[in-house]
Amino acid sequence: MTTTEAKAGPRERLLEAAALLTYREGISVGIQALCQEAGVSKRSMYQLFDSKDELLAASLEQGAPAYTVWLLPTADDDRSPRERILHVFGRLESQSATPGYHGCQYLAVQIELKDPTHPASRVARGVKDGLARFFRAEAERGGASDPDLLSRQLMLIFDGASARAGIGVDDLTGLVSPTVGSLLDSAGVH
Amino acid sequence: MTTTEAKAGPRERLLEAAALLTYREGISVGIQALCQEAGVSKRSMYQLFDSKDELLAASLEQGAPAYTVWLLPTADDDRSPRERILHVFGRLESQSATPGYHGCQYLAVQIELKDPTHPASRVARGVKDGLARFFRAEAERGGASDPDLLSRQLMLIFDGASARAGIGVDDLTGLVSPTVGSLLDSAGVH
Numbered sequence: 001m002t003t004t005e006a007k008a009g010p011r012e013r014l015l016e017a018a019a020l021l022t023y024r025e026g027i028s029v030g031i032q033a034l035c036q037e038a039g040v041s042k043r044s045m046y047q048l049f050d051s052k053d054e055l056l057a058a059s060l061e062q063g064a065p066a067y068t069v070w071l072l073p074t075a076d077d078d079r080s081p082r083e084r085i086l087h088v089f090g091r092l093e094s095q096s097a098t099p100g101y102h103g104c105q106y107l108a109v110q111i112e113l114k115d116p117t118h119p120a121s122r123v124a125r126g127v128k129d130g131l132a133r134f135f136r137a138e139a140e141r142g143g144a145s146d147p148d149l150l151s152r153q154l155m156l157i158f159d160g161a162s163a164r165a166g167i168g169v170d171d172l173t174g175l176v177s178p179t180v181g182s183l184l185d186s187a188g189v190h
Numbered sequence: 191m192t193t194t195e196a197k198a199g200p201r202e203r204l205l206e207a208a209a210l211l212t213y214r215e216g217i218s219v220g221i222q223a224l225c226q227e228a229g230v231s232k233r234s235m236y237q238l239f240d241s242k243d244e245l246l247a248a249s250l251e252q253g254a255p256a257y258t259v260w261l262l263p264t265a266d267d268d269r270s271p272r273e274r275i276l277h278v279f280g281r282l283e284s285q286s287a288t289p290g291y292h293g294c295q296y297l298a299v300q301i302e303l304k305d306p307t308h309p310a311s312r313v314a315r316g317v318k319d320g321l322a323r324f325f326r327a328e329a330e331r332g333g334a335s336d337p338d339l340l341s342r343q344l345m346l347i348f349d350g351a352s353a354r355a356g357i358g359v360d361d362l363t364g365l366v367s368p369t370v371g372s373l374l375d376s377a378g379v380h
Contacts, residue, residue, distance in 0.1 A: 026302055028218030102304050110357040111301050112216055114292050125359060152360060153369050160350025167300040169315060170342060179343050179373065186372040 011048050013038040018059035023105050027056065027112045027120070057119035060109065064127045072134055081142030082189050085135065085154065089176045092158060096165035096172050103166020104128075107159050131158065142189035150187040154180065201238050203228040208249035213295050217246065217302045217310070247309035250299065254317045262324055271332030272379050275325065275344065279366045282348060286355035286362050293356020294318075297349050321348065332379035340377040344370065 008016070017037035021029045031052050035042050049055040073079065073087045095101065102108060106124040113121045135154040139147035157179055164170040184190070198206070207227035211219045221242050225232050239245040263269065263277045285291065292298060296314040303311050325344040329337035347369055354360040374380070 024304070026218070026304060028216070103301060107353060107357075108301055110359075111293060111298055111353060114214070114216060116358045121357075125357075128359065149365065149368065152365050155360070156347060156350035156354060156365065156369065158350070159353050160346035160348070163297060163301060163349050163353050164346060167297075167311075167315075168306045169300075169318065170345070175339065175342050175346065178339065179346065182376040183369070183372055186375070 010038065010040040010044050014040055014045060014048060014055060015059045015062050018055050019063055019105075022056060022059070022109065023102060024100065027109060053119055056109070057123045060106065060120055060123040060127070063105075064123070068127065068130060071131070081138040082184055085138050085142075085184065085189075086177065086180060088131070088134070089158070089161075089180050092161060093172050093176055096162065101166060104159065104162035107162060108166065128155070128159075131155070139187065139189065142184075142187075144187040144189050146187065150183065150189070153183050153187075157183070200228065200230040200234050204230055204235060204238060204245060205249045205252050208245050209253055209295075212246060212249070212299065213292060214290065217299060243309055246299070247313045250296065250310055250313040250317070253295075254313070258317065258320060261321070271328040272374055275328050275332075275374065275379075276367065276370060278321070278324070279348070279351075279370050282351060283362050283366055286352065291356060294349065294352035297352060298356065318345070318349075321345065329377065329379065332374075332377075334377040334379050336377065340373065340379070343373050343377075347373070 014034065017034050021034060021037055025033075031042060031045065034052070034055070035045050038045075045055070049058065071088055071091050073084045077084070079087070092104075096103075106127045109124045110116070110121050115121055116125065132151055132155050136147055136151040139150040139154075144150040157176065161170075161172055161176050165172050204224065207224050211224060211227055215223075221232060221235065224242070224245070225235050228235075235245070239248065261278055261281050263274045267274070269277070282294075286293075296317045299314045300306070300311050305311055306315070322341055322345050326337055326341040329340040329344075334340040347366065351360075351362055351366050355362050
């Protein structure tokens with residue numbers, strides 16, 4: 001056991017177990033499995049979280065900042081809006097090639113929960129809205145003819161690509177960049 | 191009770207309950223809920239289906255021919271490949287505006303199961319592969335510069351659009367037709 005692992009308390013271990021198991025197995029993963037993975041008693045879990053729903057929402061929230069930093073280019077890089085948009089899709093492509101990839105977790109959780117008012121759906125939607133705002137800002141900065149439309153198109157491609165790679169029906173090779181490129185061309189973002 | 195309902199046997203009622211409840215609530219819906227909805231005992235269910243997995247696969251399989259007929263244009267209409275491709279996306283748009291829409295069931299079930307070898311994933315994938323073949327054939331007939339690429343792009347849009355409308359983050363208004371139009375233009379399918 002490393003120092004970091006030794007230091008992780010029951011709350012951190014539950015958050016990590018929830019992120020890991022719901023991504024791998026889906027939101028129906030049982031409380032018993034979560035507690036077992038975390039090495040925490042059910043009693044302790046319920047002292048830390050009101051419900052499995054709250055635990056799931058908190059686990060998505062905890063992982064979101066690191067995900068966003070990883071996904072988006074830094075604010076101060078000197079690349080063009082087109083390059084900065086393509087950077088995000090490059091990240092998606094590289095992530096989709098990793099073993100155990102099941103698609104974007106923030107999309108999957110919303111599809112699985114089928115309830116936009118669920119606390120975890122709200123967190124997931126917030127993360128994706130952040131991505132849409134990034135696309136919208138870059139589209140505007142890049143002089144897109146219709147920045148709202150372009151932003152919605154890029155979200156469509158992002159979610160479609162992550163979903164199809166996540167279920168193993170398309171490896172995205174040679175697909176995402178040309179598609180995004182066509183849409184950027186159509187919008188006049190060169 | 192109508193004559194049709196009176197005639198539906200336990201097998202048909204189970205297939206219908208499985209289709210309805212898994213679409214509305216997800217694949218984790220319990221056997222008890224399925225049997226209750228169908229008005230069938232658990233014992234009878236297990237006489238008809240080996241497992242909930244088999245029931246789910248059979249329910250997807252039963253609904254697939256009607257879905258495909260509804261989604262695709264008839265083989266003998268005299269519209270252009272471009273119009274025939276856009277017909278499918280028109281169907282998707284109109285379906286996404288219906289109450290209780292949760293996205294394409296054949297996509298959702300694969301995302302939820304996270305297991306391409308699950309019998310229901312196989313059925314769902316088969317249905318989507320049929321759509322991809324339709325796109326591929328029309329792309330080729332329409333003189334697309336790269337029919338394989340165009341077909342994959344159209345699947346990306348189809349699944350991205352159904353996923354985003356299904357979770358209620360985009361109503362697809364003014365989005366799908368222009369996006370598909372841009373990709374058809376890029377591929378030279380006029």
